[in-house]
Amino acid sequence: MCKPDMELRKNDMELSVHFRNLSVRFKDVVALAPCSGDVPAGELTALMGPTGCGKTSLLNAIARRGPVSGGSVWYGADLAWSSALKRHVAFIEQDDLVFPGLTIRETLVFSARLRLADATLAEKLRQVEECIELLRLSHCADAAVGGGMDRGVSGGERKRLMVGQEMLTNPRLLCCDEPTSGLDSTTACVVVEALRDLAKARNVAVVASIHQPSSRLFLLFHGLLLLEKRGLAYRGPTASAGDAFAGAPFGLPCPPGFSAPDWMMEVVVRGDLAGDAAVAALDAAYGPGTLSPPPALRALDAPARRHRYAAPLSEQVAVLCARAWKEVKPKIFQRTSLQLHVGNATIGGLMWFQLGFRESDIWSRYSLAFAVPIAWVFFPLMDSLGFVPTAEIMLRKELSVNSFRLEAWYLIQTTYLLLPMFAQSMIYLIVFFALSGVSANPLVFVALYAVVVIALLTFQSIGLLLSAAVKPENLSTCAMLFVTYCFLFTGFFIRLDETAVPWAAFCNPVFYILHLAVWSVFSIDNKKFKCGNDTDDEGTIYVDSCGGGADRNDGKIAVVEIYKQYELRRFEPAIAVLALLLIFLVARLAAFVLLKRRMKSHFKKLLSYEEGKGDAEKPPLNARKSVLNRAEPEAVLLADDAEAKESA
Numbered sequence: 001m002c003k004p005d006m007e008l009r010k011n012d013m014e015l016s017v018h019f020r021n022l023s024v025r026f027k028d029v030v031a032l033a034p035c036s037g038d039v040p041a042g043e044l045t046a047l048m049g050p051t052g053c054g055k056t057s058l059l060n061a062i063a064r065r066g067p068v069s070g071g072s073v074w075y076g077a078d079l080a081w082s083s084a085l086k087r088h089v090a091f092i093e094q095d096d097l098v099f100p101g102l103t104i105r106e107t108l109v110f111s112a113r114l115r116l117a118d119a120t121l122a123e124k125l126r127q128v129e130e131c132i133e134l135l136r137l138s139h140c141a142d143a144a145v146g147g148g149m150d151r152g153v154s155g156g157e158r159k160r161l162m163v164g165q166e167m168l169t170n171p172r173l174l175c176c177d178e179p180t181s182g183l184d185s186t187t188a189c190v191v192v193e194a195l196r197d198l199a200k201a202r203n204v205a206v207v208a209s210i211h212q213p214s215s216r217l218f219l220l221f222h223g224l225l226l227l228e229k230r231g232l233a234y235r236g237p238t239a240s241a242g243d244a245f246a247g248a249p250f251g252l253p254c255p256p257g258f259s260a261p262d263w264m265m266e267v268v269v270r271g272d273l274a275g276d277a278a279v280a281a282l283d284a285a286y287g288p289g290t291l292s293p294p295p296a297l298r299a300l301d302a303p304a305r306r307h308r309y310a311a312p313l314s315e316q317v318a319v320l321c322a323r324a325w326k327e328v329k330p331k332i333f334q335r336t337s338l339q340l341h342v343g344n345a346t347i348g349g350l351m352w353f354q355l356g357f358r359e360s361d362i363w364s365r366y367s368l369a370f371a372v373p374i375a376w377v378f379f380p381l382m383d384s385l386g387f388v389p390t391a392e393i394m395l396r397k398e399l400s401v402n403s404f405r406l407e408a409w410y411l412i413q414t415t416y417l418l419l420p421m422f423a424q425s426m427i428y429l430i431v432f433f434a435l436s437g438v439s440a441n442p443l444v445f446v447a448l449y450a451v452v453v454i455a456l457l458t459f460q461s462i463g464l465l466l467s468a469a470v471k472p473e474n475l476s477t478c479a480m481l482f483v484t485y486c487f488l489f490t491g492f493f494i495r496l497d498e499t500a501v502p503w504a505a506f507c508n509p510v511f512y513i514l515h516l517a518v519w520s521v522f523s524i525d526n527k528k529f530k531c532g533n534d535t536d537d538e539g540t541i542y543v544d545s546c547g548g549g550a551d552r553n554d555g556k557i558a559v560v561e562i563y564k565q566y567e568l569r570r571f572e573p574a575i576a577v578l579a580l581l582l583i584f585l586v587a588r589l590a591a592f593v594l595l596k597r598r599m600k601s602h603f604k605k606l607l608s609y610e611e612g613k614g615d616a617e618k619p620p621l622n623a624r625k626s627v628l629n630r631a632e633p634e635a636v637l638l639a640d641d642a643e644a645k646e647s648a
Helices: 006-011 055-062 102-113 122-132 155-169 185-202 238-243 261-270 275-288 314-333 337-352 362-386 387-400 408-416 419-436 444-471 472-489 504-505 509-523 544-545 559-565 573-610 640-648
Strands: 019-026 029-038 046-049 070-075 088-094 173-177 205-209 223-228 231-238
Touching: 006 155, 019 055, 029 070, 029 205, 029 223, 029 275, 029 509, 046 055, 046 185, 046 261, 055 173, 055 205, 055 223, 088 640, 102 122, 102 155, 122 155, 122 185, 122 387, 155 173, 155 185, 155 337, 173 185, 185 205, 223 238, 223 261, 231 238, 231 275, 238 261, 238 444, 261 509, 314 408, 314 419, 337 362, 337 408, 362 419, 362 444, 387 408, 387 444, 387 573, 408 559, 408 573, 444 472, 444 509, 444 573, 472 509, 509 573
Parallel strands: 029 231, 046 205, 046 223, 088 173, 173 205
Antiparallel strands: 019 029, 019 070, 223 231
């Protein structure tokens, strides 16, 4: 596995966790009452308690992902928190943060390539195979992870995959938040057995919060930390937990037919430990005086990283491209999408079936120039509205371990997401052109497809900007207002000179898209249209072209007259393209800046936790009875180094 820092490897140091009078409080809310305990290396420790007792707060405080109001925390024999120590701590979220389109092996390979430094590709692949074997995932290593509507591996296999992603970096401390949530008892046992094997095989300190385990699952843990609203209710081996409340002063033996974890949870939830005698007994049994006091702490003496990221930029780009391709590849030729777009193209082609170059065809061609790009501009807009809220969760996980540069991820991910639309829009245009007969000139097809591509890029960027700038609950409203604006200020439905703000069209991307599409349909061929309307015997509406003098009385309508009739500005295509390119760049860059600001805000908060400057209040709250004075006025013992700020 990835080699640890020199001092840890040289001294074969165990990274157990010790906390004394650790507490968390947010203003008037007690998130975690003062408690003391240890998480030994090489053992699997269960963290139990009723909802709201502070299990997640304790996990976050141990892993320096949340605030600490008071108390002491150290690691190993006498190590304080530092960025060098942070490299050996892993945290597994409750949610399954994995890519559904990848297989288990691909997920681990990509993680290894991004997170393992100073290792060849062969060594990384070998470590992946070792990880798969240890987690008992060999039978499904090449199966897609799946998720949501996509079928994939089971929930237990997905949980073990998340464990495997963190195992690759050889952590010394592993914190798991509800690793068995949503799993049946048998699958939960498999997951916990994998954690137990990891703790034993690699001498890792593993602590996992768990809710109402079965007897079989409970006994897989070596030790138990049982929390209640006022502090710690039990600390010790799981094998003897059933007799924890049997003696004086509790007098609460486990009744026949009850499992130990069920009985302990019932006692805690009912509040049977609230009496003065019970509180005093708990304090005497599990208070900080029953454990070793905090030593004089030191920072881990480890060399600073030469680079912020484990993988070079070229490797990051290669992995991100491969991963993004795996994600979008099934969507390119997705049957339902192809059926939808081919059906739309067929309907549209029949509406504009075999257009000619008669006067009656001019309006049809003009409306076609509007309809073709409009059919595609709102697909990327709506798809990208949920981009930032969805990606933000995964980004926090991957950026917290410096897997890649945010700039590289943003550029690659947003580009690859459009590949299915690029392919499907081409198929749409092929079918549409074959039926409508817009032109036999292939340049017209190429030009219209280019307009569609530009429209896709522009509106995706606008959707990204809305996604990053607007709260999720307001996204739909803002998107509808923008769509209304785009439709009204094009000059297609309402003449711009008849509006109070005709200049508003110049900020409208659809305005430029329409002009590009009109140029593609009329100006490339530059064919004249035959005067006269087959359905109107009264003559033509293009009087100047068809009857306006000897020099122009050729019975044909020139393209310039069509522009004049519809009051279209004779934009050079380059000007419209530059305008759309400007909108594209501004929206895309603004979306990235806002996304980066979100990430910085999140990691700034995490850094404040690591430095002991979080949101929680000080001094620590003594949530048990004040007469016992359990909380000691100790400051949180933390170490700071400059590299922590860099890595955040």
